[in-house]
Amino acid sequence: MNNETTKTVSIEELRRKQPRFQGITSGHRACLGCGEALAARLVTEAAGPDVMIANATGCLEIFTTPWPESSWRVPWMHSLFENAGAIAAGMESAMKAQGKTTKVLSFAGDGGTFDIGFQALSGMMERGHNVLYVCYDNEAYMNTGIQRSSSTPHAARTTTSPPGRERMGKRHLKKDIVSIVAAHHIPYAATTSVAYPVDLRRKVRRAMEIEGPTFIQIHSPCPLGWGHDGAETLDVARMAVECGLYPVIELERGKLTGLLPIREPRPVSDYLKVQQRFRHLFQDHHKAREELEHLQALADYNIETFQLSGHGADDQDTSGLNEARRGGVRSA
């Protein structure tokens, strides 16, 4: 190997000189190819240094703060599992009382958002706190051992929704949390995916500018829980968007105002077959075939409902947005 990258500048110095804000440093204990670690890094990068974070219990909290160390380089507080919204609301009120403008972010996984922390989130939204709530959606309780959450997609295998004779994985559907949150009549609620960093950063910056409660849900694959190689994290995330199972949309005051058009929708089986959690759907069994069709129908429903199909080549669609350019210039 011709590793011609020997530098005159030391690695330590280079790390200090990185031309981007580093809200999370290296040395965190996330698994190889963790989608959530990447998503959190991208969010803090786009949000900038003038923020403070309330973090619910979950993978993100665990892997960034193995006491007595912390990966965070912004004020950060660990709440309980159920009250990230409430803690963030309190932090925001305290800032306001002191006349400070530091933006408060609230980070939680899908468990801490869809299920356990939902009441605190709903209350925070209802009271109109100036908080950006970011949900890192990896579609199950990964931290505690891959138990199903209300975000787990239909027919996925988790340790508490194992496929067997009676059921093909999870019986119920994935909760449409972004619509539920948007129904609080908040100024901005959006979904995005780690596979589209341009879209992700843009949405974070948009939310940061808004005074009032905002919500961003980020689809972040979990290689361990979903059963794919760490190197495939972005490929998997991309396919989720391209097949329509994970719609990337923006809602303002409850109304659809933006979407990421899919240039060429691909079959859900492309997305499903690379993940162990859906492997049972590819066995020779009538129920497996039925559930596969069910998931395709759910994707078709999303494409139809949100009108996700693109109209020809567009530099802002699923293919155009990720185009690589010499020198790293993107449309972000």
Add this chain to the structure above:
Amino acid sequence: MKYPRGGYALPGTTLAFKTGTWRVQKPVHYHYAAPCHHACPAGEDAQAYLARVEEGDFRAAWETIVQANPMPCVTGRVCLHPCEHACNRGQFDESIAIHSVERYLGDMAVKEGWAYPVQPVPANAPRVAVIGAGPAGMSNAYHLIRAGYNVTLFDAFPLAGGTLRTGIPNYRLPDEALDAELDRIFALGIEFKPHHQLGREISLSELKEQYAAVFLAPGAMQGRNWSVGDVVPQDLHQGLDLIKQWMTVGEVPSFQSAAVVGGGNTAIDVARILKRSGTPEVHIITHNGLPGPNAIPGDVMRAIPREVEHAQQEGVQIHEHRGIRRLILRGGRVTGVEMVHMKKMPDETGRLRRVAFEGTETVLHVDQVIPAIGQVVEGEGMERLLGQADWLPVDDLFKVPGQENVWSGGDACSTGQGTVAGAIGDGRRAAEDMVAWLRGWERPELGERRIVEYAQLNLTYFNPKERAHEPILPVAERTGAREVVSGLERNQVMQESHRCFSCGNCMSCDNCWTLCPDSAVLKNPDAAREIDRYVFDYDYCKGCGLCAAECPVGFIDMVEDN
């Protein structure tokens, strides 16, 4: 260590924990050769100069080309561009118009008067003799001067250029383009001696003694002998001679109808020249098939497909898979030929063998048959080296075996490829070995870099884009020496450079830096070279392989790391 009180930690302190220890594989940068680079007989790195074009630095792009090939004006026009056949983009939508970009850069250099980035040669440096001022000889002379040697160049003709001047018609390669390139090479300080024919004005044994080294590139300037069953028409014209006549006189005799025999570029050129000189009916008879998607490899006309197409547009009739059985003569003159259908078929051992099909004989009435079936070395003054062989023997590095200080390249040598780019490449590689020998170094190694495969690219990051095509003169306007194909515009050249996949070489797209979940890819914007712009921080890299998977150009390899 001193623990902080309670549930409290200082910012950024996980840096103390080196997650790199988890790793079982690690990413490394590996600069694979782009397929275009590998395929270029002249050794040009198209990926590298397309990158410079994309950055808007046309001069740097041109300087990248002339590191290998001093004549991009020429090759941009006449090369059959194997680079474009190898181009990975060809599997995606359409290959990059590499030859058009090359031509644009060559023409721009002429227009702007750019000089080669070459240091002047000291007067007392050793002097090398180069025989033949064709593409191989000019390339060899240029590379010897780059390496700091004086060159004396001999040619039998009054003007330099060799086959470029006498074998390629000016409607494909205008004299101005050729002269501009040759003049610039001569401006480096070559001592040029025209009217010097080896074996007459100069002898090889003298050259070997008087010069530090000798490079023989006399080309293959003589048409191969041709007859059908030992019968030769009285008024036979060799194809090669007709081209030479066209280039010096400006026209050739016209006939009622003519048949050109052969399937290479010479055959195509002769046919087109005949058309231009007023022969109304021109045929080409070839054993091989027309190029196209259904062509059988190993049984296709050797001519550049684009030129075949142009000839057909101009009214040349091509009879593919035909052999000539018999000449129909009246008083020593041709009145027709008897053709027969032929095809290359695998025999019982699987080898391709030409088979004539009985009962398919046809007669074509023509009053002239012109062979263009290949060229041979004239051999004058090199009889000892040639012996019984048709070509000068050379080893892998173009040295003539058994000779102390003689090299050979281009069409005259046994490994000659019969192409301009091939000859230019021969000249360059021979120069490398000559320089090594002159300095008493080890001979250069033939090592080859691995090529990046289509499957190694991440195509998610590219989108289909239409290729630019060069404007082509309408058939009615293709008269005399008017150049048939013209060049691209600047914006089209830029567009082509954007289309380049940058196979195997970093394009600084920031993907690895943006997508590493562990911030273990560091960006060094001050690095001069692209390949140094990102650095792996192995202290924290967990070896997930995301960067390698998401690298659009295949610049990152994952290797075992225990």
